[in-house]
Amino acid sequence: MLYVPRLLHLAQGCSEGLTPLTAFDNALREAGIDNLNLVKVSSIVPKDARFGPRPSLPVGTVVPTVYTHVVSNVPGEIVSAVIAAGTGEHGGVLMEYHHRGPADDAERVATSMVEEGFALRGWTIDEIRFATAEHKVDRLGCATAAVLLLEGEPVGGHLRNEGEVTP
């Protein structure tokens, strides 16, 4: 049942809520991804994956997603959540950062993390995209950033009864 995603969708949203969880739910709604069952994954861009709009998915679809969020109940505080998606010839990495501070600082940190991840792998960065959310807290606010991993292709062994070769 392993698979490789082929379509990545960046999303970001901010909102207030009555509780931390509903503030997060509301922020997911602003991001357009509130009616999905998100499965948290770590953070690799498959080779040749493309970025694009979210396809229409039924309510409750289970979707592997890299996401991060930050909640604060300090009125006036700025919170931000960022995922930086670095891509290159061999694939890429998704690095998340959130903090109680402005989004441009969070993007700088996430960019450094992408650079470190590429350097580690000996890969070259072609492009860095961002999902970035920044929110000024009213009463209890949330900023969230996410990358949905969509349109997977099956990999290997789980299909071995159907004629495929186990990797």
Next chain:
Amino acid sequence: MLYVPRLLHLAQGCSEGLTPLTAFDNALREAGIDNLNLVKVSSIVPKDARFGPRPSLPVGTVVPTVYTHVVSNVPGEIVSAVIAAGTGEHGGVLMEYHHRGPADDAERVATSMVEEGFALRGWTIDEIRFATAEHKVDRLGCATAAVLLLEGEPVGGHLRNEGEVTP
């Protein structure tokens, strides 16, 4: 490899253990779901999903599950874990709450969160079900509540080689 679950199973359990993780394992056993590989997901009820008993599943089956738990090592303390499953015409939301306090309070909070989630979506609540666990700690105790997302139907793009249309 995206899919929409069609059968939801509510479960709850409480137990003592020698460590926080084994107390949780024991509580999952009381809930009847200890021999599964739970994948944590966020929290949407698909349209037309039904609630029912857990089917017999092989040891180690990987199952997307909304779950929450609370552990305490304060003898005599009451801990409780709740998931409220609100459903309506268009689908529903699963909201979790746990705390060091009684279950009826936790159910009240989770109910408010369901109401907020429905209001946000402009949906009407038909029914709210609960998975509720309350435990009085002896030495090191755990309460857990869970909703298993079962019987998924495939969605969209991963089947595009088999004739389906990518959404």
Next chain:
Amino acid sequence: MLYVPRLLHLAQGCSEGLTPLTAFDNALREAGIDNLNLVKVSSIVPKDARFGPRPSLPVGTVVPTVYTHVVSNVPGEIVSAVIAAGTGEHGGVLMEYHHRGPADDAERVATSMVEEGFALRGWTIDEIRFATAEHKVDRLGCATAAVLLLEGEPVGGHLRNEGEVTP
């Protein structure tokens, strides 16, 4: 879309990094699993699963994985992360423990947890394997241990349109 894994792969790694997340990314690289999208799961060994080397998987493959890690920025501190995989006739359990201390202590704790998990189930332990990582922190270091759950076989209801019986 439920399934039962049939191949388990133990991995462990340690590394330094510039941030906690990149230290973890680097440690995953040392473990040979940095280019995968890990989905965190709880912790059961299916009956008749085998342990073996990691198959070659495309960059970005989504893989259910039991993993744990510990990060420290205290120079000279020893950190360790362990997963103990206990197996027997009916299946087994994976117990994780990490701490700021040596690996042999962490293995002892994880072993006790496996013993408690087996006792709870009334099972007998045939063997305990370990994924163990121990790291002496230079500036900001991470130790990680993981068990990849591979080669899944489909289970039950999601295939009911193809002639299988829903369990």
